[in-house]
Amino acid sequence: MSTIVEMKTLNKFYGSHHVLKNIDLSVARGEVVVVIGASGSGKSTLIRCVNGLEMYQNGSLLVDGYPMPVEEDRLLGGESELAAIRKGVGMVFQQFNLFPHKTVVENITIAPMRVHRKSKAEAEATALRLLDRVGLKAHAHKYPGQLSGGQQQRVAIARSLAMEPHLMLFDEPTSALDPEMIGEVLDVMRELAADGMTMMIVTHEMGFAREVADRIVYIDQGAILEIGKPDAFFDNPQNERARAFLARVLKH
Amino acid sequence: MIARSLKWSRHNLFAKPFDVLLSLTVIPGVLWLIWQIAGWALTVAQWDIIPQSLRVLMIGIFPVDQAWRTWVAAMIIAALLGAALGCVFAFRGRHAGGLLLVVAVALVLTGTKGLANILCVAALVALFGLSWALISRVPAARRGLVPASFVGLIAIFAVMAPPGAGLWGGLLLSILLTLVTAVVTLPIGILLAFGRRSRFSSVRWICTAYIEVMRSVPLIMVVYWIWILMPVLTPQLNLADVVRGMIGFTLFYSAYVAEYVRSGLQAVPRGQTEAARSLGMSEFDINRSIVLPQALRVVVPPLVGNVLDIFNTAPLVFIIGLTDFLRAGQMILANPQYGDRTYEVYSFLFLTYFLVGSLITFVARKLEKHLARGSR
Numbered sequence: 284m285s286t287i288v289e290m291k292t293l294n295k296f297y298g299s300h301h302v303l304k305n306i307d308l309s310v311a312r313g314e315v316v317v318v319i320g321a322s323g324s325g326k327s328t329l330i331r332c333v334n335g336l337e338m339y340q341n342g343s344l345l346v347d348g349y350p351m352p353v354e355e356d357r358l359l360g361g362e363s364e365l366a367a368i369r370k371g372v373g374m375v376f377q378q379f380n381l382f383p384h385k386t387v388v389e390n391i392t393i394a395p396m397r398v399h400r401k402s403k404a405e406a407e408a409t410a411l412r413l414l415d416r417v418g419l420k421a422h423a424h425k426y427p428g429q430l431s432g433g434q435q436q437r438v439a440i441a442r443s444l445a446m447e448p449h450l451m452l453f454d455e456p457t458s459a460l461d462p463e464m465i466g467e468v469l470d471v472m473r474e475l476a477a478d479g480m481t482m483m484i485v486t487h488e489m490g491f492a493r494e495v496a497d498r499i500v501y502i503d504q505g506a507i508l509e510i511g512k513p514d515a516f517f518d519n520p521q522n523e524r525a526r527a528f529l530a531r532v533l534k535h
Numbered sequence: 536m537i538a539r540s541l542k543w544s545r546h547n548l549f550a551k552p553f554d555v556l557l558s559l560t561v562i563p564g565v566l567w568l569i570w571q572i573a574g575w576a577l578t579v580a581q582w583d584i585i586p587q588s589l590r591v592l593m594i595g596i597f598p599v600d601q602a603w604r605t606w607v608a609a610m611i612i613a614a615l616l617g618a619a620l621g622c623v624f625a626f627r628g629r630h631a632g633g634l635l636l637v638v639a640v641a642l643v644l645t646g647t648k649g650l651a652n653i654l655c656v657a658a659l660v661a662l663f664g665l666s667w668a669l670i671s672r673v674p675a676a677r678r679g680l681v682p683a684s685f686v687g688l689i690a691i692f693a694v695m696a697p698p699g700a701g702l703w704g705g706l707l708l709s710i711l712l713t714l715v716t717a718v719v720t721l722p723i724g725i726l727l728a729f730g731r732r733s734r735f736s737s738v739r740w741i742c743t744a745y746i747e748v749m750r751s752v753p754l755i756m757v758v759y760w761i762w763i764l765m766p767v768l769t770p771q772l773n774l775a776d777v778v779r780g781m782i783g784f785t786l787f788y789s790a791y792v793a794e795y796v797r798s799g800l801q802a803v804p805r806g807q808t809e810a811a812r813s814l815g816m817s818e819f820d821i822n823r824s825i826v827l828p829q830a831l832r833v834v835v836p837p838l839v840g841n842v843l844d845i846f847n848t849a850p851l852v853f854i855i856g857l858t859d860f861l862r863a864g865q866m867i868l869a870n871p872q873y874g875d876r877t878y879e880v881y882s883f884l885f886l887t888y889f890l891v892g893s894l895i896t897f898v899a900r901k902l903e904k905h906l907a908r909g910s911r
């Protein structure tokens with residue numbers, strides 16, 4: 284199985300603050316990798332590097348066959364790979380980030396029309412199919428402000444899927460949701476995993492992580508301390524800090 | 536009813552000793568002033584000067600036999616204003632009634648002489664109403680509004696130019712100056728605002744410097760500088776004073792529009808850009824379709840307020856020898872025959888400025904409410 288993401292000794296700084304430390308991680312096509320760790324440990328930064336929302340300073344990062352340029356090259360204008368990478372990588376955010384001035388359908392069709400030059404009719408047909416898949420076809424012509432959080436997040440997933448991504452990134456997709464809405468979003472993600480989508484997920488939903496993940500990555504203070512199969516990791520973590528972290532979060 | 540008004544006055548006028556004192560001095564004072572003014576306006580004042588000099592007040596010294604050109608210009612302006620209104624307020628049946636009332640009042644007040652003028656006024660209002668209705672009923676027509684306003688402005692210039700731009704004047708000049716400035720500053724201001732956030736430090740630096748310089752000097756200074764500089768910079772163009780004045784106003788107010796737009800851009804959450812980037816959209820598409828529409832929504836009310844600012848500072852063009860509305864009034868008074876009608880003319884000027892100003896303020900208020908409702 285080919286790899287879709289390959290990080291080698293990747294380092295990221297905010298000024299003098301060393302946020303990602305010598306990250307080595309590769310993700311195979313079709314694999315579901317769940318990243319867990321305490322708040323502030325660098326989980327968001329890690330997955331945001333994959334689609335270039337954050338820049339890294341040294342090391343190497345290969346995404347979907349393209350080398351992601353380091354910060355220095357990007358500031359000098361070397362960003363041609365970036366556009367290619369982003370076309371193949373979708374992302375779902377904690378705050379949904381739907382476009383409030385566009386209807387649900389417009390949210391989903393704008394990128395395929397602008398980036399892939401699809402016709403309006405074709406893009407809308409795809410959008411409706413995807414909305415059906417996430418159970419929101421009836422809301423196609425509403426504005427995001429008229430939907431619940433769970434519905435908005437499902438629209439956000441559909442919006443990403445419309446670009447036919449090879450890899451989906453999820454940054455705490457259920458953390459901003461009321462508890463009763465978490466399930467509907469996780470269900471959509473489960474289906475995606477079952478369909479063979481490659482995913483990198485940051486989440487605090489440990490039950491869900493154990494269920495869908497092929498591998499768990501535990502990160503602490505910017506360094507990966509443990510990578511393992513879910514059962515092995517949750518039942519018998521090797522790293523001391525991972526054990527303490529699990530004890531803390533599983534108690535609740 | 537009486538009890539209610541007694542209660543109201545107790546709360547609002549006589550709640551504390553200081554209020555009582557203030558009310559007992561201010562209210563009689565104001566009543567006395569109103570009494571005096573009304574007495575003057577109804578018995579002493581000779582209002583016939585207004586209809587007699589209405590043409591000069593409206594179009595300055597534009598030749599009488601060419602007056603049809605100013606009517607055409609006024610109609611284009613009416614259509615553009617109607618269209619602008621239609622973007623935010625739906626046209627209803629009762630609005631048509633209101634417009635008819637406006638025609639009637641205009642006719643009674645100005646005592647417009649002759650059938651031709653009456654028809655022109657009616658056509659003006661009809662055009663305004665029609666484009667208002669069209670734009671509010673057919674949302675697809677809105678796409679054409681920005682190009683249409685540029686075409687409209689060019690058409691106005693084309694039709695008004697032949698007798699000589701030096702002859703433009705009166706209220707028409709004030710409105711034209713305001714309109715041109717308002718329309719042209721918008722794209723320039725948007726570009727400057729984006730330039731100020733550009734990733735290229737040279738662009739950022741130039742835009743910031745431009746905005747800051749313009750905002751720290753008086754408008755009259757900029758207008759005068761452009762007026763004396765243009766002939767030196769572009770001697771072969773030989774630009775008319777009016778055009779130079781418009782350039783000065785545009786350069787000055789672009790900086791203010793840029794700052795309003797920038798505050799709107801800052802109000803758009805970062806997540807919007809990040810989501811659009813993660814979808815692979817180009818920076819140009821992101822700015823045009825995601826960031827700018829949301830930013831403009833926030834700043835429409837202050838931008839409308841800015842239009843009022845432009846209109847109210849338009850009289851400053853007297854410094855480069857133009858005859859705007861206010862100056863046209865003074866010109867009439869310069870005629871010895873009318874020397875004793877100062878108060879009548881200035882009352883008319885005051886009322887007109889007040890009317891236009893409160894209309895624009897009213898629209899801005901309504902817009903604010905309208906947009907606040909829409910963004911929920």
Ligand SMILES: Nc1ncnc2c1ncn2[C@@H]1O[C@H](COP(=O)(O)OP(=O)(O)O)[C@@H](O)[C@H]1O
Pocket residue numbers: 297300302320321322323324325326327328329
């Ligand atoms: N824009 C930023 N500037 C400076 N420091 C940042 C910025 N974003 C995140 N950080 C820091 O980087 C570290 C990792 O943050 P993050 O990746 O958001 O953690 P997590 O997602 O695991 O909670 C934190 O210490 C945070 O304070």
Ligand SMILES: [Mg+2]
Pocket residue numbers: 326327328455
């Ligand atoms: Mg995070």
